Amino acid sequence: MAYVAVKGGEVAIGAAHAWLARVRRGDPSLPQIDAVQIEAQLGRAVDRVMAEGALYDRHLAALAILQAQGDLIEAAFLLRAYRTTLPRLIDTEPVDTGAMRLHRRISAIFKDLPGGQRLGPTTDYTHRLLDFERPEPEPVITTIARTASPAPRATDLLGAEALLEPDPSGTGEPADLTMAALGFPAGRDLRLQTLARGDEGFLLALGYSTQRGYGNTHPFVGELRVGEVAVAITPPELGFAIEIGDITLTECQMVNQFAGSKAVPPQFTRGYGLCFGHADRRAIAMALVDRSMRAEDLGEDVKAPAQNAEFVLSHCDNVEATGFVEHLKLPHHVDFQSALETIRAMRRDAEASDARL
Amino acid sequence: MLDDLSGRAPKTIAARQAWLGVLARASLEEMRSNLADAPDLPDYTILRGPETGMAMARGRIGGGGAAFNLGEMTITRCSIRDATGRVGHGYAAGRDDAKVELIARLDAVLQNAATFAAFHAAIIVPLAKTRADRWAAIEAQAAQTNVNFFTLATMRT
Numbered sequence: 439m440a441y442v443a444v445k446g447g448e449v450a451i452g453a454a455h456a457w458l459a460r461v462r463r464g465d466p467s468l469p470q471i472d473a474v475q476i477e478a479q480l481g482r483a484v485d486r487v488m489a490e491g492a493l494y495d496r497h498l499a500a501l502a503i504l505q506a507q508g509d510l511i512e513a514a515f516l517l518r519a520y521r522t523t524l525p526r527l528i529d530t531e532p533v534d535t536g537a538m539r540l541h542r543r544i545s546a547i548f549k550d551l552p553g554g555q556r557l558g559p560t561t562d563y564t565h566r567l568l569d570f571e572r573p574e575p576e577p578v579i580t581t582i583a584r585t586a587s588p589a590p591r592a593t594d595l596l597g598a599e600a601l602l603e604p605d606p607s608g609t610g611e612p613a614d615l616t617m618a619a620l621g622f623p624a625g626r627d628l629r630l631q632t633l634a635r636g637d638e639g640f641l642l643a644l645g646y647s648t649q650r651g652y653g654n655t656h657p658f659v660g661e662l663r664v665g666e667v668a669v670a671i672t673p674p675e676l677g678f679a680i681e682i683g684d685i686t687l688t689e690c691q692m693v694n695q696f697a698g699s700k701a702v703p704p705q706f707t708r709g710y711g712l713c714f715g716h717a718d719r720r721a722i723a724m725a726l727v728d729r730s731m732r733a734e735d736l737g738e739d740v741k742a743p744a745q746n747a748e749f750v751l752s753h754c755d756n757v758e759a760t761g762f763v764e765h766l767k768l769p770h771h772v773d774f775q776s777a778l779e780t781i782r783a784m785r786r787d788a789e790a791s792d793a794r795l
Numbered sequence: 796m797l798d799d800l801s802g803r804a805p806k807t808i809a810a811r812q813a814w815l816g817v818l819a820r821a822s823l824e825e826m827r828s829n830l831a832d833a834p835d836l837p838d839y840t841i842l843r844g845p846e847t848g849m850a851m852a853r854g855r856i857g858g859g860g861a862a863f864n865l866g867e868m869t870i871t872r873c874s875i876r877d878a879t880g881r882v883g884h885g886y887a888a889g890r891d892d893a894k895v896e897l898i899a900r901l902d903a904v905l906q907n908a909a910t911f912a913a914f915h916a917a918i919i920v921p922l923a924k925t926r927a928d929r930w931a932a933i934e935a936q937a938a939q940t941n942v943n944f945f946t947l948a949t950m951r952t
Contacts, residue, residue: 494852494868495889527848527870532855532862539930541937549944557940578936591858605860612863614851626856627863634865668816669868669888671850676884678808681816682850682870683888689858712854714866 444769462507476500485686485715486510490756491517492616492635494685494714511637511756518757526616531679533667535689535712537588542664542716545592547693551661553589558664559716592661593691593708602693602706622748629731629751633724634713636754642719644744645726653742655729656695657709664688664716688717692725699737707736814905814919815898819887821922823894826901833917834910836900837878845873845885845892845899871895877903 463470477484477500487499491514499517506512542558545551557563596602606626613628620632633641648655666684673680690711698704709729711721730744743749753759818826830836849867856863873885873895883903885895901918904910 489866492866493849494866497890498869521849521867524869525846525848526867527846527850527872529851529864530853530868532853533865535854535858539934541933542940555942555944556937557942558937559940578932593858605855605857608856608861610861612853612861614864616851616864616867627861630854630856631864631866669850669852671870671886673872673884673886675874678812680812680819680886682819682886684820685852685868685888687854691858708857710857712858712865 490514637756645723690721
């Protein structure tokens with residue numbers, strides 16, 4: 439059904455926006471928070487908005503969170519809208535996550551991982567007790583100054599044994615969701631781009647569904663790493679690569695037990711998750727869903743929602759989803775008027791036929 | 796296009812990559828505070844920008860496979876020609892016009908054999924040290940969270 443535009447309501451809309459601004463500010467006797475504080479102190483919210491807004495810029499994401507009163511989907515929407523005002527200048531060289539300066543690196547399958555395991559600033563082992571005291575953090579101990587040594591990806595270590603499928607190679611230009619609408623069948627490049635910006639809750643639920651038996655993939659976290667990677671570009675006027683800064687990424691290598699099929703011998707297959715910021719949950723869920731959607735290619739039965747690439751990719755974008763779901767609350771007076779007429783006519787017909795009996 | 800480096804030795808390219816990488820990671824304030832110890836920068840004309848746009852950040856499938864588009868990031872660029880006729884380019888992640896314009900000016904004087912040493916010592920060396928110190932401090936914190944897990948005996952043998 440078509441949406442028919444309405445006119446009028448300017449005064450009420452103006453007053454609603456003015457009230458919204460006052461609600462956003464809150465009690466004027468309390469100090470106002472600023473985007474720089476959000477950037478510094480609500481880092482996980484910033485990470486999520488950058489991922490779902492599909493634009494890495496910590497300050498802009500913080501500004502969006504502030505404007506959206508902490509509604510992270512609304513903030514992602516603001517970021518997506520802002521990005522349409524910017525020209526695309528260049529594509530970066532693919533980042534090398536093997537050279538990541540690691541803040542965190544854990545493996546659930548190798549106890550003695552070459553390069554070691556490190557927890558990083560994790561909440562994993564906290565007791566989830568609400569802290570009313572909020573003690574000042576301990577000062578940083580910087581006496582053990584040392585240089586980081588990059589650690590190889592765990593999957594590269596396993597790969598040597600050939601029990602793990604290798605990374606898919608390819609040299610062509612990857613598909614780009616921002617330049618062409620999502621189409622099917624979608625290659626793995628397009629799937630990963632779509633999942634990287636997908637709604638965390640949706641990815642989490644789908645990943646969870648695979649664990650509960652809806653398309654089980656027998657997953658193990660081969661490695662989860664968080665840290666900074668250098669980003670390089672090759673400007674045409676220079677003709678060589680230069681670094682433009684660093685971004686924080688989370689990468690998850692999911693290793694999945696696979697019994698084999700007619701085409702593929704028994705081995706470990708893989709799901710891959712990579713996303714902006716420090717986001718364990720997002721990266722793990724993304725890797726689960728990535729592997730699930732490979733069901734058809736690996737000759738597995740496609741029965742569960744998470745195995746259906748068209749279903750997953752068409753519904754994982756929360757900015758698109760919220761636009762279509764929330765538009766239902768806008769005036770549909772004309773639409774509804776026609777539906778009302780239809781129902782009345784059907785009633786009249788039904789009553790007339792009853793009377794004839 | 797704006798500048799042709801094709802005839803230069805790889806060593807020069809490596810040096811230029813190094814200083815552009817250091818400058819891109821420094822803040823405008825850090826650069827300005829080090830400028831006090833450097834000679835005056837020559838006059839210049841803008842060739843392009845400064846302008847902010849986006850770079851599409853790419854990853855590799857599985858970490859080492861074919862490339863895919865991960866998501867965009869903000870990037871700012873600027874190109875200048877200084878009074879000696881040298882063309883400088885500035886690129887950095889983020890949206891800081893003034894910083895990137897200054898990078899372009901520094902890129903030009905660093906290409907000049909006559910001024911390289913003074914600017915390198917005054918700007919690049921201290922900024923590189925700041926960067927190394929920052930990374931070492933993060934690594935020190937990270938290394939304190941290194942962990943050895945022990946496997947306890949389980950029912951499955």
